[in-house]
Amino acid sequence: MKAAAPTLAEFRATVRDWCRDHVPPDWRRAQTGVPDDEFVRFQKEWFRTLRGPGFAVPHWPKEWGGGMPVAQQVVLYQELAAHDAPRLVLPFVSIHHAASTLLAAGTDAQRERHLPAILDGEIWCQGFSEPGAGSDMAALTTSARKDGDTYVVNGQKLWASGAMHADRCLLLARTDPGAPQRRGISYFLMDMRTPGIEVRPIRQATGESHFCEIFLDDVILPATDLVGPENEGWRVAQETLGAERGMTMLELAERLGNGGFRWLVELCARPGPLGTTPLDDPLVADRLAQFEIELTGLRALCAEFVADDRPGPADASIVKLYYSELLQRMTDFGTEIAGLSAHTQLRKPSSSGWESGAWVLDFIGSWEWTIPGGTSEIQRTIIGERGLGLPYEPRGNR
Numbered sequence: 001m002k003a004a005a006p007t008l009a010e011f012r013a014t015v016r017d018w019c020r021d022h023v024p025p026d027w028r029r030a031q032t033g034v035p036d037d038e039f040v041r042f043q044k045e046w047f048r049t050l051r052g053p054g055f056a057v058p059h060w061p062k063e064w065g066g067g068m069p070v071a072q073q074v075v076l077y078q079e080l081a082a083h084d085a086p087r088l089v090l091p092f093v094s095i096h097h098a099a100s101t102l103l104a105a106g107t108d109a110q111r112e113r114h115l116p117a118i119l120d121g122e123i124w125c126q127g128f129s130e131p132g133a134g135s136d137m138a139a140l141t142t143s144a145r146k147d148g149d150t151y152v153v154n155g156q157k158l159w160a161s162g163a164m165h166a167d168r169c170l171l172l173a174r175t176d177p178g179a180p181q182r183r184g185i186s187y188f189l190m191d192m193r194t195p196g197i198e199v200r201p202i203r204q205a206t207g208e209s210h211f212c213e214i215f216l217d218d219v220i221l222p223a224t225d226l227v228g229p230e231n232e233g234w235r236v237a238q239e240t241l242g243a244e245r246g247m248t249m250l251e252l253a254e255r256l257g258n259g260g261f262r263w264l265v266e267l268c269a270r271p272g273p274l275g276t277t278p279l280d281d282p283l284v285a286d287r288l289a290q291f292e293i294e295l296t297g298l299r300a301l302c303a304e305f306v307a308d309d310r311p312g313p314a315d316a317s318i319v320k321l322y323y324s325e326l327l328q329r330m331t332d333f334g335t336e337i338a339g340l341s342a343h344t345q346l347r348k349p350s351s352s353g354w355e356s357g358a359w360v361l362d363f364i365g366s367w368e369w370t371i372p373g374g375t376s377e378i379q380r381t382i383i384g385e386r387g388l389g390l391p392y393e394p395r396g397n398r
Helices: 008-022 036-051 070-082 092-105 108-119 233-245 248-268 282-307 315-344 359-370 376-387
Strands: 124-127 143-147 150-157 168-174 185-191 197-202 211-222
Touching: 008 070, 070 248, 070 282, 092 108, 092 124, 092 168, 092 233, 124 211, 143 168, 150 168, 150 185, 168 233, 185 211, 185 233, 248 282, 248 315, 282 315, 315 359, 315 376
Parallel strands: 124 168
Antiparallel strands: 143 150, 150 211, 168 185, 197 211
C-alpha cells in the first residue's frame, strides 16, 4: 500500500528538524570577507546538502529531482528563512533561469545533458545585457554568424552575475541583422571554456565584484547549442525572464518578511546614547507597521502566484515590482535608522541575500532588483499594457 503523503504540519516539522541539524550555525561569520574560492566551495557544499532531502530544486519536475507540491514549497522557504539558512547565490541562475529555459524550450538532448550537470554542480551565468542594450534588451548587437554546423559569435555582454565562476552561459545574439529587432535574435547555451571568451569582473560600489563583462571574439558555438528555432530567441528569453520575475520571488519574499523585517525591528528597538530607542518615536512605529502590512501582502501575493496554473500576463511583473521596491524602501529605512555607524560596516556575508542587516550595503544592493530583469519602469509598462489593457507605447520597428 502506498504511504499517505505527509500533511503540511508534518512536512513543516520535518523541515524544521532538518534545519536544526544542517543549517551551519556560524555561517554568517564564516562567510564574511572570505576569498572567492572559499565562497564557491561553501556554495557548492550547501547545494549538495540541500539536494540530499530534495530541497535544492523543489520547483523542478519530479523526473528531474523536484516535484514538490507548491504548498510544501511555501513551507520549505518559510522554514529556511526562519532558520536563517544560507542562500543559494552561486547556483541561482543555474537552478532557476537555465532550468526554466531548458524545460520550456530545450530539446530532450539538451535537457538530458544539462539538467543532471546542474544537479552535479554546474554553474551558469546570463549573457543578455550589453553596454548599449540593458533594459532595452532587443537592441543588442552581439552577432552570431552561421557557418556550416556552427555559429561564430562576436560582441560584448555586461552585468553577467557570477560569470567568473560559470561553466555555461545563457547567451542572446543577433543572427539576422536585417530583421526587426525582436525577430532576429537567437538563444544559445555557451560553454564558457570555449576559446575567444574573456571575462572581466566589475568592481562595485560595495567593493565586491559580483558582476562581470564578457568579451566574445570569434567564439565558435555548435548548432546543437541553439535553443529553439533560429531567430526566435526573444520568445525563448521570456521563459528565462519569467523565472526571474516569478518563482524565485517566493523564496526572496519569505527571506525579506522573516529575517529582513526581524533585523529591522531589532534595529529600531536598540537603545541609543540617551537610553531611548527609535521605536519610542510613533513615526518609526508607524513605518514598521506599514512594512509589516506590505510584507504580508507580498508573501500572500507570491504564494498565490506560484499556486496559479495559469497566471495573468502581468502577474510576474507585479510580483517583481512589488518585491524590488519594498526591498529598497526597507533597506533605505534601515540605513536611516542605523545612522553613521552603518557606513563603517563594509562587509557582509557572501552567502546572504539582500537583507543581511548590513544596512548601507543592503541598500546599495537593493538597486540590483529595480534594474535587472526589466527595470521598474518596464514592469509598470507591462502591467499597464498586458494587465490593464492600456494602449501600447510606440515601439518602432520591432
